[in-house]
Amino acid sequence: MGIVIAVISGKGGVGKTTATANLGLGIALNDKKCVVVDFDIGQRNLDMILGLENRVVYDMVQVMDGEANIKQALIKSKVSPNLYFLAASQTKDKSVLDSKKVEKLISDLKEEFDFVILDAPAGIESGFEHTIEFADAAIIVVNPEVSSIRDADRAIGILDSKSAKVKKGEDVLKWLIINRIVADMVEGGEMLRSDDILEILNIKLIGKIPEDKGVIEASNQGKPVILDKKSIAGQAYARIAGRLCGKKIDMKNVEISDSGLFKKIVGIFK
Amino acid sequence: MFSFFGFGKKKSASVAKDRLTIAIMSDRDRTNGYPFMDEMKAEIMEVVQKYVGVRGVEIRKEVDGDIEALAIDIELDKNA
Numbered sequence: 423m424g425i426v427i428a429v430i431s432g433k434g435g436v437g438k439t440t441a442t443a444n445l446g447l448g449i450a451l452n453d454k455k456c457v458v459v460d461f462d463i464g465q466r467n468l469d470m471i472l473g474l475e476n477r478v479v480y481d482m483v484q485v486m487d488g489e490a491n492i493k494q495a496l497i498k499s500k501v502s503p504n505l506y507f508l509a510a511s512q513t514k515d516k517s518v519l520d521s522k523k524v525e526k527l528i529s530d531l532k533e534e535f536d537f538v539i540l541d542a543p544a545g546i547e548s549g550f551e552h553t554i555e556f557a558d559a560a561i562i563v564v565n566p567e568v569s570s571i572r573d574a575d576r577a578i579g580i581l582d583s584k585s586a587k588v589k590k591g592e593d594v595l596k597w598l599i600i601n602r603i604v605a606d607m608v609e610g611g612e613m614l615r616s617d618d619i620l621e622i623l624n625i626k627l628i629g630k631i632p633e634d635k636g637v638i639e640a641s642n643q644g645k646p647v648i649l650d651k652k653s654i655a656g657q658a659y660a661r662i663a664g665r666l667c668g669k670k671i672d673m674k675n676v677e678i679s680d681s682g683l684f685k686k687i688v689g690i691f692k
Numbered sequence: 693m694f695s696f697f698g699f700g701k702k703k704s705a706s707v708a709k710d711r712l713t714i715a716i717m718s719d720r721d722r723t724n725g726y727p728f729m730d731e732m733k734a735e736i737m738e739v740v741q742k743y744v745g746v747r748g749v750e751i752r753k754e755v756d757g758d759i760e761a762l763a764i765d766i767e768l769d770k771n772a
Contacts (some may be wrong), residue, residue, distance in 0.1 A: 568708050568715075577717045610708045611703030622716060 424455075426528055426538045427666075430581065432573030434544030437601040440637060442541040443471040444648040444656070445561070446665025450505035451648075454536040454625035457496065460510035461553040462543040463519065469509050472499065473644025483511035486523040492530055501649065504658035506535070519552040528556045537666070546573075546580050552687040554581050559595035561628065565602045575623055597628035599662065604633045616677060629662035631655050632676040650662045736764065745769035 427514070429445070431438045439462075446458035459482060460468040469475040477497045480490035492508075501503035508531075511518065530539045542553035554560060560581055564574045576597065585594045600616050607613035616630055634655035640647035647656040648663070654676070664671045733749045740746050747769040754761050 479759055480770045554769070569713050572715055572719065576719060579720065599742055614705050614708050614712075618705070622709065 424535045424538050425559060426532060426540065426557045427559045427561055428540045428542050428554045428560050428581075429552065429561045429563060430520050430542040430554060430574075430577050431544060431563045431570070432433060432546065432575070433570045436563050436570050437631070437637075438544070438563045439467050439471055439541055440563065440647070441563050441599055441601065441631075441659070442539055443468060444646045444659035445663050445666065446507075446537075446539050447472075447499065447502060447505055447646050448497065448648050449537050449539075449662050449667060450502040451660075452663060452667040452669075454667055455505065455534070456539065457506045457508060457535045458529055458539045458541065459508040459531070460541050461519075461549060462510050462541060463549055464510070464512065465543065466510040466512045468507065468541050470644060471641055471646065472507055474499070474507055474509075475644070478509040481511040482527065483518050486519075486522065486527050492527075492534075501645075505538045517548070519549060521552065524552050525556050529598040539574035542606065546577055550577070551580065551584050554594075555584060555586050557585065557594065558587065559597065561597050561599055562623075562625065563599045563601055566600060566608070566616075566619060566621065571614070571619060571622060577591075578623065595626045599629050599631060600627070601631045602633045603630055603676050605677055605682065608677040609679060609682045614689060627673070628665055629658055630673070630676045631658040644646045735764070740766055745771070 425636050429438050429442045442458055446456050449456040451511055458468060458472070460466055461482075462468075463483065466478075466481075469478055480495035481644050484490045484497065485495045496506045496509055498508070499507065528538060542554050542559065543549040562574050562578060564570045579594070581594060582588055585669055587594045596652050598620065600619055603616070604613055610617055615626065620627055632654045634647070634653055636653035640650060640653070640656075647653050648659045650656045658674070658676065661671045661674065729751055733751055737746050737749050740749075745768060747767040749767075750765040752763045754763050
């Protein structure tokens with residue numbers, strides 16, 4: 423029986439889909455069977471990031487409505503035999519989701535996979551609520567920026583009130599990813615530090631991702647950045663995927679720039 | 693010149709932290725806190741209804757500085 427993780431953010435454009443794709447692939451590269459599901463009905467994007475947009479035949483709404491079976495709709499990744507993808511519906515509107523159907527789909531996927539990762543839509547409307555309802559855990563993605571953090575807090579609030587686990591008196595696990603950190607700005611006091619963000623949101627950190635131009639380059643080609651061994655964001659995703667698979671990996675301080683580190687070392691010899 | 697842009701001026705990240713802390717605190721108050729509110733409402737209604745007719749129950753979480761309180765309004769049903 424697998425674990426279901428919803429990737430949420432509140433605000434759009436913070437890197438939720440990129441995180442879903444990279445963590446899914448990272449988990450698969452750790453020899454776990456993983457499926458990533460795009461829950462952003464009407465705004466399918468995960469297929470592009472994974473480079474699988476030409477393979478989509480059936481989507482998850484067709485599976486839920488019984489127009490296709492899961493085996494037909496699951497798309498195997500080109501990079502890892504452990505990673506599968508289920509596309510969002512591009513044509514139907516968001517109101518097609520219904521709790522009972524979502525629950526059935528998720529429980530079927532849990533039988534087959536070690537990890538079921540759901541890419542939530544932005545915002546906190548019904549599509550978002552359906553994504554979090556049957557999740558065992560949530561990964562919250564924020565940027566070190568006020569509107570993203572505020573919206574994340576509202577999303578967490580809804581998670582705490584609408585989660586089926588919480589309603590049963592259990593805990594839904596919550597992990598924070600801080601994405602697009604610019605070390606120079608943190609050092610200069612121009613960007614919120616991760617400690618401050620954790621204090622404000624009051625949840626656990628699972629990883630910090632530095633700003634990296636490689637992310638856009640990777641998305642241009644449909645090859646998740648985790649495959650680029652030189653990319654600092656790719657390395658950060660690999661660390662998080664390892665942690666999710668139970669490996670003990672120390673938190674790397676991406677909030678110190680190379681020049682800042684150099685200054686510190688020079689300082690020691692002064 | 694320096695005193696203008698550098699020294700004596702609060703760094704923008706710490707301004708962000710202060711503003712966020714206040715905005716999020718007020719957001720949380722407004723969304724009214726607890727997931728068990730509906731259940732609690734139903735139970736209060738049940739208890740009061742043993743003695744007198746009830747039309748509705750409203751619960752609000754109120755925060756005043758360090759003090760948090762639940763304000764409970766019970767509207768009675770005169771015809772019951």
